[in-house]
Amino acid sequence: QKEVEQNSGPLSVPEGAIASLNCTYSDRGSQSFFWYRQYSGKSPELIMFIYSNGDKEDGRFTAQLNKASQYVSLLIRDSQPSDSATYLCAVNAGNNRKLIWGLGTSLAVNP
């Protein structure tokens, strides 16, 4: 059974701090890794994707992938109250392009 695990939280950080979200996956053959943000009552929104080991930066967001340790993380710098949402980690392991989803981490950024 392919699994993706996330700490459900809630993770609470003060405004302006760095929020660190972590995700581990079980299938060593996984190839594509995604972070989605979901506000309450809304559909998921793609934040970052990463395919290679190392860091990938996009604005205030940095995705980090370590295939040897089978984890992927998302750092949010200068956290804002508008970043308060549930962050979903998703992993694509196979040719069928289905995503395996984590249950999400709830982030609260306090003003």
Next chain:
Amino acid sequence: GAVVSQHPSWVICKSGTSVKIECRSLDFQATTMFWYRQFPKQSLMLMATSNEGSKATYEQGVEKDKFLINHASLTLSTLTVTSAHPEDSSFYICSPLAVGFREQFFGPGTRLTVL
């Protein structure tokens, strides 16, 4: 890019009726469509995967005769919930996959309430 629309955004219906949800990719072509549903405070649950012009593949536990999927074109897919019951009340979200892309984008979702 990657604009996805869903219609309706919300619907309330009586038990026993059928509801059709449309999903359109407005600025790209999608050979594959994923349909998800999400119950309150739970994560996304994949219902089925469809490829344009082919029959959908349903996940275990999802009744194919109850959730009819049509993916007749590269820009339009529909999900019909037949004979809806209160337990079908959920948030239904489509996710078309563009040709040559690995990233999935999501429609805004349809909130279905069955009375």
